[in-house]
Amino acid sequence: xxxxxxxxxxxxxxxxxxxxxxxxxxxxxxxxxxxxxxxxxxxxxxxxxxxxxxxxxxxxxxxxxxxxxxxxxxxxxxxxxxxxxxxxxxxxxxxxxxxxxxxxxxxxxxxxxxxxxxxxxxxxxxxxxxxxxxxxxxxxxxxxxxxxxxxxxxxxxxxxxxxxxxxxxxxxxxxxxxxxxxxxxxxxxxxxxxxxxxxxxxxxx
Amino acid sequence: xxxxxxxxxxxxxxxxxxxxxxxxxxxxxxxxxxxxxxxxxxxxxxxxxxxxxxxxxxxxxxxxxxxxxxxxxxxxxxxxxxxxxx
Numbered sequence: 001x002x003x004x005x006x007x008x009x010x011x012x013x014x015x016x017x018x019x020x021x022x023x024x025x026x027x028x029x030x031x032x033x034x035x036x037x038x039x040x041x042x043x044x045x046x047x048x049x050x051x052x053x054x055x056x057x058x059x060x061x062x063x064x065x066x067x068x069x070x071x072x073x074x075x076x077x078x079x080x081x082x083x084x085x086x087x088x089x090x091x092x093x094x095x096x097x098x099x100x101x102x103x104x105x106x107x108x109x110x111x112x113x114x115x116x117x118x119x120x121x122x123x124x125x126x127x128x129x130x131x132x133x134x135x136x137x138x139x140x141x142x143x144x145x146x147x148x149x150x151x152x153x154x155x156x157x158x159x160x161x162x163x164x165x166x167x168x169x170x171x172x173x174x175x176x177x178x179x180x181x182x183x184x185x186x187x188x189x190x191x192x193x194x195x196x197x198x199x200x201x202x203x204x205x
Numbered sequence: 206x207x208x209x210x211x212x213x214x215x216x217x218x219x220x221x222x223x224x225x226x227x228x229x230x231x232x233x234x235x236x237x238x239x240x241x242x243x244x245x246x247x248x249x250x251x252x253x254x255x256x257x258x259x260x261x262x263x264x265x266x267x268x269x270x271x272x273x274x275x276x277x278x279x280x281x282x283x284x285x286x287x288x289x290x291x
Contacts, residue, residue: 027283031276038272039263046261055261056271063275068282118212121240124247129254141258160252166220185216192244192251199247 012078019079023070030070034063037080040162041087047157048091050146051098058094062087077171084164084172088154095150118189120196128199144194152187159184206234211241219249 015036021029041062046055065086066073073082129137145153158169159180170180211234217223218231235242263271 025283027276027279030279031272034272034275038268038275042263042268042271043261056267059271060275060278064278064282067279118240118244121243123243124250128250138258138260141255141260145255145260156255161255163256166222181216185212188216188219188248188251189212189244191255192248195251195254196247199250 015079016075019070019073019075022067023073030067033079033083037083038063040080041083044084044087044157044162045091047145047161048088048150048154049094049098050142051094054091054094054098058087058090062090065090078168081164081168081172084158084162085174088158088172092150092154118193120193120200122196122200124196124199125201128195131199140195140198144191147194148187148190152183152190155180155183156187156191160188206230208234208238208241211235211238212244215245215248218245219252 015033018029018032022033038059042055042059045058045062046052049055049058062083066083069086073079125131132140145156148156154173155169155175158164158172159166164172166177166180166184169175169184170177173180175183211231214223214227214231218228223231235245
């Protein structure tokens with residue numbers, strides 16, 4: 001069996017070949033890239049916009065923009081990180097249009113009172129997700145993440161849901177590594193605190 | 206180590222990017238601080254639940270529709286570029 005490292009290298013090499021072919025005008029090669037990442041882009045878009053139609057528009061616009069600007073892609077970063085950067089910008093623009101009265105920016109470093117101090121320190125049930133049926137659980141998770149500021153939600157989805165590294169997240173969002181870490185900590189702690197009321201261990205009589 | 210110092214290091218600890226002496230201090234703190242132990246374990250669960258929840262999956266029919274819309278726009282953009290070149 002080949003070592004894992006060589007598989008990773010193969011994927012990267014294969015991806016670079018697709019990017020280069022697409023740059024040279026091969027639409028079929030670009031379609032392979034769309035197939036590879038459309039699910040991720042849609043997920044990120046819906047996490048940020050919290051709206052299905054907007055997520056569909058963002059997915060289309062992000063890929064189209066990537067295609068149109070492919071010649072400007074320097075190949076110093078991964079294609080996926082570059083694509084995520086485009087998708088995040090498109091999603092934030094949608095969100096701004098929806099909330100014209102409210103500014104939405106990745107620079108916003110929303111400092112609410114003691115938002116990093118855990119308030120609920122009761123332990124959770126051993127399998128908290130089993131306390132609810134699937135639809136209820138989905139609803140709880142969606143409503144909980146919706147309540148986070150967009151800048152925290154975006155960092156959380158890239159880092160913890162999509163599994164980008166801290167450095168890749170920083171690159172995709174044009175933030176410093178310490179800024180990503182600070183938002184990530186607060187996003188994680190706020191989500192945890194909000195979920196606690198649903199998942200805490202029932203008191204025994 | 207105090208609880209607020211523990212919290213500051215929580216993200217690096219969860220991500221496994223912490224030096225050995227700090228890790229040892231954090232683990233020592235966890236031995237006696239039940240609150241921080243709960244915060245750590247429930248934060249881990251939070252991340253895991255979101256990661257495994259598959260919120261916002263792209264259904265196959267929508268995926269096909271989106272892909273063909275994207276590709277037809279790309280093709281017309283490519284054709285426009287060819288025309289401009291000619």
